[in-house]
Amino acid sequence: MRYHRIPNETVHRLPIYLRGLLRLSEQGRQSVSSRAFADLVNVNPWQIRKDFSYFGDFGTRGVGYSIDKLEKHIRKILRLDVVxxxxxxxxxxxxxxxxxxxxxxxxxxxxxxxxxxxxxxxxxxxxxxxxxxxxxxxxxxxxxxxxxxxxxxxxxxxxxxxxxxxxxxxxxxxxxxxxxxxxxxxxxxxxxxxxxxxxxxxxxxxx
Amino acid sequence: MRYHRIPNETVHRLPIYLRGLLRLSEQGRQSVSSRAFADLVNVNPWQIRKDFSYFGDFGTRGVGYSIDKLEKHIRKILRLDVVxxxxxxxxxxxxxxxxxxxxxxxxxxxxxxxxxxxxxxxxxxxxxxxxxxxxxxxxxxxxxxxxxxxxxxxxxxxxxxxxxxxxxxxxxxxxxxxxxxxxxxxxxxxxxxxxxxxxxxxxxxxx
DNA sequence: CTATGTGAATTTATTCACAGCA
DNA sequence: TGCTGTGAATAAATTCACATAG
Incomplete structure (x- = not known):
């Protein structure tokens, strides 16, 4: 599912995810599981996994998602990677x-x-x-x-x-x-x- | 389709409709067609008709929808009919x-x-x-x-x-x-x- | 054994097309 | 004829279930 358009509703959730990632990053965390992230941002784990899957490979099975990579990539998608x-x-x-x-x-x-x-x-x-x-x-x-x-x-x-x-x-x-x-x-x-x-x-x- | 739950997205549009109706009401209009209303509120005519159909019979075929009835009813649904x-x-x-x-x-x-x-x-x-x-x-x-x-x-x-x-x-x-x-x-x-x-x-x- | 990634199933919403009433 | 009202078709999004990788 690597090359797939990103659904509108997913785009809508991206800033929410970004804020959650930023908070984790401040806490010095390196990675987060879809379950733990779900609690933080108030979205179901399977929804999170599906959303992330639309734009690539940021997770490691058994571990979770790379906070840093994910943050950078969401910023890029939303074109928030520039001032x-x-x-x-x-x-x-x-x-x-x-x-x-x-x-x-x-x-x-x-x-x-x-x-x-x-x-x-x-x-x-x-x-x-x-x-x-x-x-x-x-x-x-x-x-x-x-x-x-x-x-x-x-x-x-x-x-x-x-x-x-x-x-x-x-x-x-x-x-x-x-x-x-x-x-x-x-x-x-x-x-x-x-x-x-x-x-x-x-x-x-x-x- | 008279007794039907109102979809979430329709509830979301209801305040938009209400504002449009209010504006028409100020202009002294009595009724409005889905087509004309569509231009005003920026929603497709068929979407408007389907939305209105979820909660009753406010239109007259060949004429349009009763602005007054519709306004009162939307207010009631949204519980905006009280202070x-x-x-x-x-x-x-x-x-x-x-x-x-x-x-x-x-x-x-x-x-x-x-x-x-x-x-x-x-x-x-x-x-x-x-x-x-x-x-x-x-x-x-x-x-x-x-x-x-x-x-x-x-x-x-x-x-x-x-x-x-x-x-x-x-x-x-x-x-x-x-x-x-x-x-x-x-x-x-x-x-x-x-x-x-x-x-x-x-x-x-x-x- | 844990947690991702994703097809398939399900649910929800939109769009269409047209029958039916004024 | 004009415009509503709605079943049916389509599209979109969510949820599930499980194969797969670390």
Whole structure:
């Protein structure tokens, strides 16, 4: 099964695995069995084995999987093996939280630019990043930034997305509660907090 | 196919449908065809028809679906047909963004309590909600709050989750980047921003 | 004897195609 | 004729069971 496309659901689990591997690596572990890893990441052992089998030979029978090899390979598959410069647009409460969030570095993301439209904020430095006017988004191309996080109000989101696409951005993580339309060569992932919350009561036991 | 369990993936799409219906409702529309709705919510028409067919008879052949009936019914399925009082724990940047976010009301969620451990913040009022000490979480039971949003650092998340469970909370929306362990009668949905971002380069076209 | 790796079986979800009602 | 509603076909993902390697 060496040459096989990786199912979408597996790709979805890859960052979860990566985080688990990182934790084991910090503990100085060299290898881990599918059983032990299952407990850590909350996925069945057979699911883990099948997922890993889609992209190669990282296990040793009787021993387990090489943490280091696996980590490197998952990073490569997800294209997290290079530094990904990322821009942030919208430095309100949510944007500030994103700037302060240390979790991005784990995956090789570095926020190297921040934009806002509020003249009060422009020129300020937050978390070591100077806030620029949104009209400067067009400079992202020459700054080699291909990823952006959008944390602006819904009413501004499409316009910002257009500017980002115009500046050569290839991937957008969208926090605004609107479906932004982009050319299909650009990938958008929208996070809708309210929708995740909306699913919660369905899965809650009867009160 | 009238009496059929609703597939998980359909439940997942329900909040998306609900938002679309709400938008149509605001425009004063009475009914919508699966084709027109498909464009709005970005799901195939046949998928929409199949999904709707799992829970009843809301369409009229030749015309379309009754927006009002459908909205009410989806709300009922998701148990969004009642006011869901919600607590927020952690009023940092992210927590403040959550408090200010208007999208929750759409789905019947009202944040009626906010907690933090910072003495500087306790007693302050933000967005009309007084910030209380985290030690007061135990009062949630008598205040009839069964839902909570956790926006605290990872190191504090498990402890906060324990307190919430102790106070009778049945559902937790977790923003902290750790897997919290709760009794299985409690449902936790964890949002991991960094993981969503981590999936983006995989889906981006080669730079 | 332990733990991987993988075909085969099963379950779940999507897509199709069209009968049937307004 | 237009659009829903749904069985049947297809596709995708999960689970199982076991041969195989260390």
């Amino acid at each position: 990904n410069k990322t821009a942030l647009v919208g430095v309100g409460n949510l944007g500030s939280a994103v700037l302060a969030y240390p979790g991005f570095k784990t995956y090789g993301f570095y926020i190297t630019a921040a934009f806002d439209s509020d003249p009060e904020k422009i020129g300020n430095t937050i978390e070591g990043i100077e806030i620029e006017d949104v009209s400067k988004i067009c400079t992202l191309r020459e700054r080699d930034v291909h990823l952006a996080i959008v944390a602006v109000p819904g009413s501004a989101a499409q316009q910002i997305a257009d500017a980002l696409v115009g500046a050569g951005v290839k991937g957008i993580l969208n926090f605004s509660p609107v479906h932004v339309i982009v050319p299909k060569k650009v990938k958008v992932i929208t996070i809708e907090i309210a929708m995740d919350l909306a699913r919660l009561p369905y899965y809650m036991p009867a009160s | 869901n009082k919600t607590a927020l724990v952690g009023v940092g940047n992210l927590g403040s963004a959550v408090l200010a976010y208007p999208g929750f009301k759409t789905y019947g969620f009202y944040i009626t309590a906010a907690f933090d451990s910072d003495p500087e913040k306790i007693g302050n009022t933000i967005e009309g909600i007084e910030i209380e000490d985290v030690s007061k979480i135990c009062t949630l039971r008598e205040r009839d709050v069964h839902l909570a949003i956790v926006a605290v650092p990872g190191s504090a998340a498990q402890q906060i989750a324990d307190a919430l469970v102790g106070a009778g909370v049945k559902g937790i929306l977790n923003f902290s980047p750790v897997h919290v362990i709760v009794p299985k009668k409690v449902k936790v949905i964890t949002i991991e921003i960094a993981m969503d971002l981590a999936r983006l380069p995989y889906y981006m076209p080669a730079s």
